[in-house]
Amino acid sequence: MKFVIGYYILEGIILFVCILLGYFIYDKRFNRNHGVKVPNGYQSTEEINIDPVTGEKTRVYYNPVTGERFYKKDK
Structure with missing residues (x-):
């Protein structure tokens, strides 16, 4: 059971990091002006x-x- 909970927490962290990277590094629209x-x-x-x-x-x-x-x- 601990493995399953740890897996979902790790997946959530990875998803959050990917969203941040996509917003600040790959999507340059946030600082175009x-x-x-x-x-x-x-x-x-x-x-x-x-x-x-x-x-x-x-x-x-x-x-x-x-x-x-x-x-x-x-x-």
Whole structure:
């Protein structure tokens, strides 16, 4: 009986860790809005994402030197 209870507790812990990893590591949507001021060196692109739930538009900026992307919510 102790083995069965221990098995379910271990499975619950593994499931919880997988959910946390999926949210913070693999799903980058939680930190997509980087701010309101675009840093120097970033160029505006034609890429605009629209959130299907809220309808907010997010414009993508690109730094050609570093390859980094910057996301800014449009009004």
